[in-house]
Every structure is written in C-alpha cells, then in structure tokens.
Amino acid sequence: MRLFFCSILFCAAATVSVQIRAWDDGTTPFVVSPDAVVERMLYLAQPKAGDRLVDLGSGDGRIVIEAAKRFGAKGLGVDIDPRLVNLARVNAKRAGVESLATFEVQDLFETDLRGVSVVTMYLLPEVNLQLVPRLTAQLKPGARIVSHDYDLGAWPFDEMIELALAEKMVGPLGRSRVFLWVVPSDARGRWISEIQELGGRWQFDVTQKYQVLDVDARVGNSAGGANMVVRGARLRGEEIRLAITGVVEGKGYNTLFAGKLADGRIEGNIRISDGENTKTIPWKATRQP
Numbered sequence: 001m002r003l004f005f006c007s008i009l010f011c012a013a014a015t016v017s018v019q020i021r022a023w024d025d026g027t028t029p030f031v032v033s034p035d036a037v038v039e040r041m042l043y044l045a046q047p048k049a050g051d052r053l054v055d056l057g058s059g060d061g062r063i064v065i066e067a068a069k070r071f072g073a074k075g076l077g078v079d080i081d082p083r084l085v086n087l088a089r090v091n092a093k094r095a096g097v098e099s100l101a102t103f104e105v106q107d108l109f110e111t112d113l114r115g116v117s118v119v120t121m122y123l124l125p126e127v128n129l130q131l132v133p134r135l136t137a138q139l140k141p142g143a144r145i146v147s148h149d150y151d152l153g154a155w156p157f158d159e160m161i162e163l164a165l166a167e168k169m170v171g172p173l174g175r176s177r178v179f180l181w182v183v184p185s186d187a188r189g190r191w192i193s194e195i196q197e198l199g200g201r202w203q204f205d206v207t208q209k210y211q212v213l214d215v216d217a218r219v220g221n222s223a224g225g226a227n228m229v230v231r232g233a234r235l236r237g238e239e240i241r242l243a244i245t246g247v248v249e250g251k252g253y254n255t256l257f258a259g260k261l262a263d264g265r266i267e268g269n270i271r272i273s274d275g276e277n278t279k280t281i282p283w284k285a286t287r288q289p
C-alpha cells in the first residue's frame, strides 16, 4: 500500500515541486533510478569483479543487479522496507545473479561500509549530507561514491553527468544528474624528493580539503632555492598529479609529476620537458614526520 501511495505522491510532486518529498519521518521514499541513469552511475563507478558494491536504499535492486550482470561485481543492497528487499531478491534470481547480488533489510545509517569499494545512492539531499561523516570515516582511498541527483554538500564532486530524461518526474524534472566522488588519500604535509636531474632537493608543502590540494613547490636548498609554479594539482583516490613549471639552475622546465600516494610515500614518475627534449624519470617522495 505504501508503495502505491508513494507513486501517487511522486506524480503529484511533479506538478507542484521539483523536490523529492520525504515521508513524515524524514525517510527517503521509493522511486527508481531510470535505466539510463543506472547505466551512467555504473559508468562512473566502474565496478569490476573483486569490488564490493553497496546500494544504500536499494529499492527494487536494479543497481546491484545490473552491476552483477554487466560487471560481475559483488553487491549488497540494503533497504528499510522488507517488501522491497523481497522484490529485489526475486529480481536478482530472475536475472540469474542471486549469488552476486544480495539484499538485506537494514537501516542505511547502520550499514557497515568498511571494505566497500563502491557506494551507490539515490537518497534525499539531507540524507546524503548526514552520510558524509560515515562515508569519509569508513571508506578507503580509491573507493567510489555515486549519487543520483543529489550531491554531498561541501565535498566537491570529481565528475558529474547530466542527462535529459522525459520520464523523470521527481527531483529535477526531465533530467537527472549523476555525481562521482573518489575517496582521496591523505596528502597533507611536507613531502621531500631528491631529483638529481632536476636541481636536487624538492619540497612540496600540501594543504588539502577533501580531494582539493593547494601545493607549494620549491627546488634547491633554502639559500639558493627557487619557488616553482604549481599550475595544476589533482588527487583522485591514491593517484596524485602535479603540473609544475619554473626555472631550475637557469633553465625553464615544464614537468608533470604523477604517482601513487600511500602510507606516507609517493612513487611514480616525472615527465620533464625543457622545450626541446622530453624525458621521463622515476619520482619518489616521502612525507616528513
């Protein structure tokens, strides 16, 4: 019965408001993500065999089932409504993926996200915001979070797809947005590299808010050193990239530092161009205690 009233409520909502309306207790009601949205969600999340996917508020199970069918990903859908969990189980069986796609009756605020590599959700904006502390505390760097229509407030997204959908009658009418966040490593602090081919000692001072980095780079010792210009910085999970230009020992360089940042170390390579020649050399950096 509740599902029936839910559909009516959403159709009515389409004519008077673009907001999904919560139930009186603040719970997100059941509305499906259209197939084209599920496709974009999975495109951004890139699930693969070996991933553990969780759909928070799984409804009829379509996201978890599709991830299992198309990518062989193991997934869990949790929903507060037992009838939807039963429906999702039936749908998974019908799709032949019941060993990969499982469903539990559970409050999404109690779902254990440790070890989960992909989180998907189509929830109310205020529920998304309440989930942020849990997502940042429990997910590991590199985990992907994908949300239909609503963002995570102050946490800037890494990617967003917007698509027109005639059938979309709740939230933003006639269109959907799909957001991706990749949980970032902790890159804060002072990092030191020894790069003999490029002035010797490099020092990177990094401040960070979510995945957004502010980096100061300096090359050479404190007496004869030079500040470099950091033109771009990107942190995506454990992958860090810095585009840096400047003059080292009288010669101008363009460089691209790229590496994997984990456990206080960065390992990767540096592409160096002096305008005539380009070469790639290894890059190692360690965080100062």
Ligand SMILES: C[S@@+](CC[C@H](N)C(=O)[O-])C[C@H]1O[C@@H](n2cnc3c(N)ncnc32)[C@H](O)[C@@H]1O
Binding pocket: 027, 028, 029, 030, 031, 032, 033, 034, 055, 056, 057, 058, 059, 060, 061, 062, 063, 078, 079, 080, 081, 084, 106, 107, 108, 109, 121, 122, 123, 148
């Ligand atoms: C908008 S629907 C999304 C369904 C599905 N994820 C999709 O995108 O098609 C939100 C779902 O969240 C469930 N839900 C709402 N509050 C919940 C809670 N506290 N814990 C678990 N599920 C919840 C609802 O029952 C509903 O099925």
